[in-house]
Amino acid sequence: MELVFDYIVRGVLGVFFEEGGSFIWLPVFMVFCGIVLGIVVGSTPGLNGPFAMAIALPILISTFGTSNDALLPILGFLIGLMKGSTLGGAVPAILFNTPGTPDAYMTTLDGYPMTRKGQGKKALKIAHFSSVSGDTLSDIALFVLAPTAALMIESILGLPDKAALIILSLSFMAAVAGNSVTKGLIAGGFGMLLALLGSALSGDGPRMTLGIPALGNGLPMTSAILGVLVLGEVFIAIENLMRDRHQSARAVKQKSVDSRLSWREMKDLLPTIFRSAGIGTVIGALPGIGTTLAATLGYEAEKKRSSSPERFGKGAPEGVAATEAANSSVSGANLIPVMSLGIPGNFAAVFLILAVEAVGDFTFGPQVFRFTEIRELEGYGTVINSELVIAFGIFTLMMFGNLCNWTLGRYVILSMGILSRIPATMTPALVLLITLTAVYAQDGGLIGVWTVLGLGLIGYVLRRLDISLLPLVIGFILAPQLEALVRNAFSASGGDPFFLLKSPLAVIFILLSVVIIVRAIRNQQASAPAALHASHHQKE
């Protein structure tokens, strides 16, 4: 226990002090800046946290470099963006009935009716209190569960087990994200193949380049992910705006008649917040499920428990609290698979992984939480797991981010109403130009632009065909790791074709993957017409 405490103290101090003992302000200042910008981004219709993280990454790397010292300031800013944008997303949903993200749609159900009743500011205060509470609770779950899971994984899993675990995660993701598991798995397979372009492990020269020399180093990762996630969405947004331009609605300005949120009201909301945060944390810890389901389940659970469910949808404060606590508590818990396994569970986590891969020697994975005995060796220095110190530094930055959200966040979101008035017709074009400029700058030329446009086209087609993007993106990120694990496990088994079935744990993971896929296919067949009817009616 003393050793754990020692690492925690070193991690916390590492954020605030240099090795020489002098105070450093940069990491916490970057969290602060990230929070403010994140709230601004979240409050602006058409913008979201992952987009801002993607654009910020090349700028941050260009500003701070890729040394170990740059890691905490860069991660601090990205964590701030992630947290701030989660909080800010409630603003347009509550004040203007324009959810920037699908999960914020649930916030509009009671948030906007509150605004119409003149309680817009009160709804924002409830959203702030619930969102930051949910975020903080899920961060605490992360701090406890990530090291525990990592220690278990590190001590139990061998090469085939780790490969089988990644296969299980991808199968689970394909099964739960989107309407069709087979289409999700096909997309995941394509994502993996895209990641293999250019690279080769054996030194035989680049592979699968289609004769294009620029692909010799592979597809630029940030450009590829930005293409699928951001440009695909931008193309859809522009097309929808062109189709629906005659329907552009304007929010009616409501005079605020009740903006006070008393201590008693906050206390009454606490049970709702705890329940929803619990739901969000469990959902968030499972890769791929995401905030929308958490918000929906949190809301529905609260409505079911309520003695007066008829108030929901008509401006019930519990409705706002339940959705905001649930969707915000996903963000911290989503980092559990990232920190313990190196497997991203959502799009924000993807950009944290990209930052860590580009900057310094630190990498996410079970090895981070190895509690090595701290010893002083004469003539050598201190023997310590420096990655563990950095991990506790990251946890410290997250708590500082929560502190900023608790204190400053409240005042910032209350003043962000003006941003929600930015016309939705402008943001897609602005986002497109910013993205093209950023990828050109990041990848030093046209290769980034062609990649982002090509993958943007793929992202557009997948969205139009209702195929989940998450398996493609996560497959793209995990393919090199999975290939190395599979090849090494195969070699270590002495060339046994059943190398993945030699360890009992690997067998369990592979069997679970098969069960998940088969069940999902059967469910998909049984529910397809009904689901399609539902989605069709929703679109109409």
Next chain:
Amino acid sequence: MKRRWEIGIGMFGLIFAAIALFLWFPNDIQGDFMETTRLGRVEPGDAFFPILLTAFIGLMSLIQCVSSFLAPHEEVKPDAYPHITLRNLLFMALLFTTLLGSLAITFTLGPLVVWLTQDGITYRQLIDTPPFKYLGFIGGGFVLCFSLMTFSEGRMRLRSALVSVALIFLLILVFDIFLSNIQLPPNADF
């Protein structure tokens, strides 16, 4: 057939897998599926993982085809299954024409102005000299931003032009003036 797009997605995956396994990989991967090292050990080559992966894509595509074909026939509106319409294709054609047009302006405006105004100097010699280094970015960026805002709003507005210009100058400020070690389009390609 109402589910033709669902079956089509599976067919696309199957055809892709067949082309990749029998045409693409044999000609574009130098390593083999399995290789023997100098020590006589058999190890996976560079084709090992791509072939496994593509076989998996093929298998999933086959399941997609078969399961879509065998799915119970219930009355579903013909356009209920997600699909791409002619309208979507026309939109993409318009969008990519605008994008490629803007890129063409970005890459040619600077060299063209230098060719017209500077004797014996190429654009390459001026890629770090204002105002030449900004010309392509300003021209192409404005056309892209303003066109897309105009498409979205259905009419040309002064507000769109002003916002486009403001964003372009903000991007120049951030990427060229604030950050010194990166280049704006198109200067890294000259």
